Amino acid sequence: MFLDLLWIVVKILLIVLPLMFSVAYLTYAERKIIGYMQVRCGPNRVGPYGLLQPIADAVKLLFKEIIIPSSSNKFLFVIAPILAIAPALAAWAVIPFGEIDVSTTVAGKTTTTQELLVLADIDASLLYILALTSIGVYGVIVAGWASNSKYAFLGSMRSAAQIVSYEIAMGFALVGVLMAASVYQIDPVTDPALVGKSAINLGVIVKSQSGGFWHWYWLPLMPLFIVYLVSGVAETNRAPFDVAEGESEIVAGFHVEYSGMAFAVFFLAEYAVIILISMLCALLFCGGWLSPFEGIPHLEEWFAWVPGLVWLIMKTMFFMFCFLWFRATFPRYRYDQIMRLGWKVFIPVTIVWIVVLAAAIAYELPPWFDQV
Amino acid sequence: MDKNLIIQIIFYGFSTVLILSALKVITARNTVYSALFLVLAFFTCSAIWILLRAEFLAIALILVYVGAVMVLFLFVVMMLNINEQPLREGFIKYLPVGILVAVVVVAEMIIVITNGFGAITEAKASGLMVTSNTKALGSVLYTDYLYQFEIAAVILLLAIIAAIVLTLHHQTGTKHQDPGKQVQVKAKDRVRLVKMDTEKVE
Numbered sequence: 313m314f315l316d317l318l319w320i321v322v323k324i325l326l327i328v329l330p331l332m333f334s335v336a337y338l339t340y341a342e343r344k345i346i347g348y349m350q351v352r353c354g355p356n357r358v359g360p361y362g363l364l365q366p367i368a369d370a371v372k373l374l375f376k377e378i379i380i381p382s383s384s385n386k387f388l389f390v391i392a393p394i395l396a397i398a399p400a401l402a403a404w405a406v407i408p409f410g411e412i413d414v415s416t417t418v419a420g421k422t423t424t425t426q427e428l429l430v431l432a433d434i435d436a437s438l439l440y441i442l443a444l445t446s447i448g449v450y451g452v453i454v455a456g457w458a459s460n461s462k463y464a465f466l467g468s469m470r471s472a473a474q475i476v477s478y479e480i481a482m483g484f485a486l487v488g489v490l491m492a493a494s495v496y497q498i499d500p501v502t503d504p505a506l507v508g509k510s511a512i513n514l515g516v517i518v519k520s521q522s523g524g525f526w527h528w529y530w531l532p533l534m535p536l537f538i539v540y541l542v543s544g545v546a547e548t549n550r551a552p553f554d555v556a557e558g559e560s561e562i563v564a565g566f567h568v569e570y571s572g573m574a575f576a577v578f579f580l581a582e583y584a585v586i587i588l589i590s591m592l593c594a595l596l597f598c599g600g601w602l603s604p605f606e607g608i609p610h611l612e613e614w615f616a617w618v619p620g621l622v623w624l625i626m627k628t629m630f631f632m633f634c635f636l637w638f639r640a641t642f643p644r645y646r647y648d649q650i651m652r653l654g655w656k657v658f659i660p661v662t663i664v665w666i667v668v669l670a671a672a673i674a675y676e677l678p679p680w681f682d683q684v
Numbered sequence: 685m686d687k688n689l690i691i692q693i694i695f696y697g698f699s700t701v702l703i704l705s706a707l708k709v710i711t712a713r714n715t716v717y718s719a720l721f722l723v724l725a726f727f728t729c730s731a732i733w734i735l736l737r738a739e740f741l742a743i744a745l746i747l748v749y750v751g752a753v754m755v756l757f758l759f760v761v762m763m764l765n766i767n768e769q770p771l772r773e774g775f776i777k778y779l780p781v782g783i784l785v786a787v788v789v790v791a792e793m794i795i796v797i798t799n800g801f802g803a804i805t806e807a808k809a810s811g812l813m814v815t816s817n818t819k820a821l822g823s824v825l826y827t828d829y830l831y832q833f834e835i836a837a838v839i840l841l842l843a844i845i846a847a848i849v850l851t852l853h854h855q856t857g858t859k860h861q862d863p864g865k866q867v868q869v870k871a872k873d874r875v876r877l878v879k880m881d882t883e884k885v886e
Binding site: 388434435436439440442443444446447449450453454457465469472473475476479510512649652 | 716720723739740743744746747750751752755756758759762763817818819863
């Protein structure tokens with residue numbers, strides 16, 4: 313009992329510590345990449361190539377004073393960063409990082425089965441992630457209201473409206489993924505890790521894309537993939553959808569009154585969600601831990617030694633790069649244009665593609681939906 | 685420790701939080717606090733549902749109510765900017781209606797509790813509970829209860845359309861932009877290059 317609990321804590325640390333490290337170096341990568349794109353150097357003073365810059369920033373933020381505005385609502389002001397980071401971290405509990413072989417020895421007999429490399433192996437993991445990413449908005453709203461500042465309040469209002477709008481398009485895009493994954497028949501012999509699970513499980517979704525990179529859902533679900541990626545950018549309030557921060561008109565939006573570690577926690581939550589959305593893009597639309605050379609003669613054998621986790625991380629990194637790339641190259645959307653894009657473009661596109669997909673599944677369109 | 689005991693401790697812990705937060709929803713003086721306590725109530729409620737292994741319902745409750753409905757509620761409450769509501773205003777006036785609603789709710793609960801649990805054991809017997817909760821719900825919703833489900837969907841759609849129609853009024857004189865036209869604009873529609881002879885300054 314106690315050992316089980318300890319083992320769970322170790323697993324949590326194994327996920328959270330690399331995540332925190334990634335967040336730190338995502339900020340470094342962001343400044344460096346955007347710097348090069350804008351013909352600047354980016355940070356290059358602290359350590360070789362500026363590599364220690366994130367650590368210097370973290371230390372600086374740790375030692376700064378947390379100022380609580382005198383007319384703010386103190387309890388909500390302090391709890392808002394926690395409301396932002398808790399769902400951003402909790403969502404990682406159901407992310408599968410790959411498959412591992414588990415051997416168990418019972419009475420001298422060793423049996424080897426495959427298991428998903430995941431902290432909490434629940435069936436409705438996709439729904440769980442959708443639910444948790446949707447409650448991240450409370451941190452923003454509560455921070456804006458508790459600060460008792462007009463800039464913060466305007467920022468949180470914009471952010472709330474934006475997140476609620478884009479959640480619908482995001483949900484519809486996921487409906488398409490679920491429909492496509494439901495075609496997959498789980499074979500207890502080849503997929504012992506997936507027995508008893510339905511298409512709403514992330515592991516099933518990844519395995520249903522096996523058979524080469526043209527089987528991954530980015531191709532048959534192309535419009536939904538684009539809608540999901542862009543909605544992901546909008547959900548995290550990143551450029552070009554960063555009206556919630558809007559440095560030029562409302563200073564920094566909802567976290568304008570925050571300083572020191574309280575501000576850093578908001579920052580951490582934002583970047584943890586960026587990494588989460590990137591990993592979800594890789595899992596849902598780009599085959600997760602499956603090798604991109606699957607089904608290609610020679611190349612498949614040459615790269616068979618690469619562990620699945622490496623592919624997953626490389627795919628995730630590509631989407632993380634996209635987030636930075638968008639920020640460096642797109643001008644900010646106007647507020648009414650954001651709403652128009654969400655409601656009048658994305659939602660109709662997803663609904664149309666769900667109908668197209670339903671027809672493709674009903675007529676068992678090869679090569680994606682003919683495996684019955 | 686016994687597993688049942690742990691489940692009992694968790695259940696009573698969450699129930700206490702649920703009842704306290706539900707009470708605070710109606711007693712808190714600040715409307716924003718009320719809304720946030722309602723969020724807490726939904727959250728603990730979904731935790732109790734997870735204890736009952738109704739994982740789909742629990743996650744759907746968070747997704748729909750906490751993630752969308754309560755966000756819009758908070759939105760409205762914050763916009764109204766009523767910080768301190770006078771308590772017990774019109775308490776006597778609304779008491780009869782309140783008692784009526786309470787009696788109906790209690791009666792419904794009694795009917796569900798005395799008859800409803802039989803249905804669950806029936807479902808268990810027919811093998812529905814063997815597969816995952818999500819699958820079982822989906823297969824029942826789209827077969828046995830298809831009409832009720834579709835009627836509920838149509839009513840919700842009607843409510844959305846009604847809300848849009850109520851707030852939609854065609855104003856004249858707005859500087860409304862047509863994105864289609866904006867995209868189709870060419871440089872020659874906006875810029876005219878003029879060739880001029882050089883002029884001599886006297």
